[in-house]
Amino acid sequence: MDTLVSLSKRRGFVFQSSEIYGGAGSVWDYGPLGVELKSNIKRVWWRDFVQRRPDMVGIDASILMHPTVWKASGHLDHFTDPMVDCRECKLRFRADHVDALPWTHYCPATKGNKFTIPAGEPCSHCGARRTLCPDCGKGELTAPRQFNLMFKTFMGPVEEDASIAYLRPETAQAMFVNFENVLQSMRLKLPFGIAQAGRSFRNEITPGNFIFRTREFEQMEIEYFVNPNDRVDGRPADEHWHDRWIEDCLAWFRRYGLAEDSLRLREHGKDELSHYSKRTVDIDYRFPIGWSELMGIANRTDFDLKQHAKWSGKSLTYFDEERKEHVVPYVVEPAAGLDRALLAFMADAYREEEVRGEKRVVLRFHPELAPVKVAVLPLLKKRDDIVRTARAIRDELARQWRVVYDDTAAIGRLYRRQDEVGTPYCVTVDVQTVGDTDKGESADGKVTIRDRDSMEQIRVPADRLGAVFGDLLGGQNWAEAAARVGRG
Ligand SMILES: [Zn+2]
Ligand SMILES: [Zn+2]
Numbered sequence: 001m002d003t004l005v006s007l008s009k010r011r012g013f014v015f016q017s018s019e020i021y022g023g024a025g026s027v028w029d030y031g032p033l034g035v036e037l038k039s040n041i042k043r044v045w046w047r048d049f050v051q052r053r054p055d056m057v058g059i060d061a062s063i064l065m066h067p068t069v070w071k072a073s074g075h076l077d078h079f080t081d082p083m084v085d086c087r088e089c090k091l092r093f094r095a096d097h098v099d100a101l102p103w104t105h106y107c108p109a110t111k112g113n114k115f116t117i118p119a120g121e122p123c124s125h126c127g128a129r130r131t132l133c134p135d136c137g138k139g140e141l142t143a144p145r146q147f148n149l150m151f152k153t154f155m156g157p158v159e160e161d162a163s164i165a166y167l168r169p170e171t172a173q174a175m176f177v178n179f180e181n182v183l184q185s186m187r188l189k190l191p192f193g194i195a196q197a198g199r200s201f202r203n204e205i206t207p208g209n210f211i212f213r214t215r216e217f218e219q220m221e222i223e224y225f226v227n228p229n230d231r232v233d234g235r236p237a238d239e240h241w242h243d244r245w246i247e248d249c250l251a252w253f254r255r256y257g258l259a260e261d262s263l264r265l266r267e268h269g270k271d272e273l274s275h276y277s278k279r280t281v282d283i284d285y286r287f288p289i290g291w292s293e294l295m296g297i298a299n300r301t302d303f304d305l306k307q308h309a310k311w312s313g314k315s316l317t318y319f320d321e322e323r324k325e326h327v328v329p330y331v332v333e334p335a336a337g338l339d340r341a342l343l344a345f346m347a348d349a350y351r352e353e354e355v356r357g358e359k360r361v362v363l364r365f366h367p368e369l370a371p372v373k374v375a376v377l378p379l380l381k382k383r384d385d386i387v388r389t390a391r392a393i394r395d396e397l398a399r400q401w402r403v404v405y406d407d408t409a410a411i412g413r414l415y416r417r418q419d420e421v422g423t424p425y426c427v428t429v430d431v432q433t434v435g436d437t438d439k440g441e442s443a444d445g446k447v448t449i450r451d452r453d454s455m456e457q458i459r460v461p462a463d464r465l466g467a468v469f470g471d472l473l474g475g476q477n478w479a480e481a482a483a484r485v486g487r488g
Helices: 002-010 034-053 067-072 097-102 174-179 179-186 237-257 303-312 338-350 386-399 411-419 462-473 476-486
Strands: 014-015 027-032 055-059 080-085 092-095 103-107 115-119 145-148 150-154 164-166 192-201 218-225 265-267 280-287 292-303 318-320 324-328 329-336 350-355 356-364 374-378 403-405 425-429 446-451 459-460
Touching: 002 014, 002 338, 027 034, 034 055, 034 192, 034 237, 034 318, 034 386, 067 174, 067 292, 080 097, 092 097, 097 386, 103 150, 150 218, 174 179, 174 192, 174 329, 192 446, 218 237, 218 338, 237 265, 237 280, 237 292, 237 329, 237 459, 265 292, 280 338, 292 338, 303 329, 329 338, 329 356, 338 374, 356 411, 374 411, 386 403, 386 425, 411 425, 411 446, 425 462, 446 462, 459 476
Parallel strands: 055 192, 374 403, 374 425
Antiparallel strands: 014 027, 080 092, 080 145, 103 115, 150 164, 192 218, 218 329, 265 280, 280 292, 292 329, 318 324, 350 356, 425 446, 446 459
């Protein structure tokens, strides 16, 4: 993880928020390459799950919503962690995490000497167990109190209870609240889904592990509505679609590069399920911190629509034309964290290789996710015609893709730099491309394309680059593309 954090900072993927002021707690900023990577993940997710599917539509709702939304959803009453406070140093801990911390102890058996004792262990001198604050070792802890994880703010000029609003802790509720609007405006038939990608906020008390758990984060959520009375292949429709979504999401992460053996499904036990959930399955990824949740896919039944119908007084039902009956749809919810997905794609892409006795760091991003698609590099920056040609190629390719020009080092070093940020292809312009009139050598108009993963190179007429990258970045593999160029 430290390697990723340092690479992220050094190469402009992720910075600590407000770093010049010492940083802000568990919030991070995406840098020039991070913003490209993140927007590529989001765009590909939207394209695959919304744009290409006839049964999906999207929305983009406000972060601030009517406060009753959070009453109806249960967040006001139940979205809490039990917290204890130290009466001396005022530090606050999650009640269920206190015993997992090493603790400070002033031992009466050794004239009050201070010790730091490993989590859960007694003092080896006096045998005492922790009862006081684990941090300062002096203060008593309060009884546990429920602490709501929503960020609270005020709407309008007056800071009073009537104007309290919350930053949304999840994007899902906007899809339920807009169910009727979307259904009517788009004339949809069940089953259909509403997707949204956007920011959510949770005042986590123990956040951490880089961008894995943060207080401000982006979610990519889908609420997929089905008629619970329908059956598909002899099974209730909600159960059928739940399985389909688990498969589709798993396949999606594999398609864009996550290794098969670093992904697993984890079924929630009965004791772990939310009270409204019929079944929840997590897709876990083997992060640098160990196996952890990448996304969850829950069958939320008709809980949310019924709750919002109750609190709003509006009917949130679907009229089944064939059966001539109103039903409250069940909902299957594939919910993914964008920052977490980005961390997984980065961790999976990271390799340290040895090339001719030298270490090469490479991010083997899927070309669709890579922040930069092509780097155009002049072999000699002293030659005006080479530089001019290289810049013209960059400008032409940049009409379609994120393409950079770099002439600030020797070619070997430029390649390494691009490998380290995961650029799948480099184009070099050399003397043969533009010719050498002094030596009477004519221009061949060809440039070299270098493949990041195999480090193989092919020579291609410069005016065919658009077509070649159209194939390569559109999913054709290197070997096929190289063979085709070879055949002319
Ligand atoms: Zn304390
Ligand atoms: Zn002791």
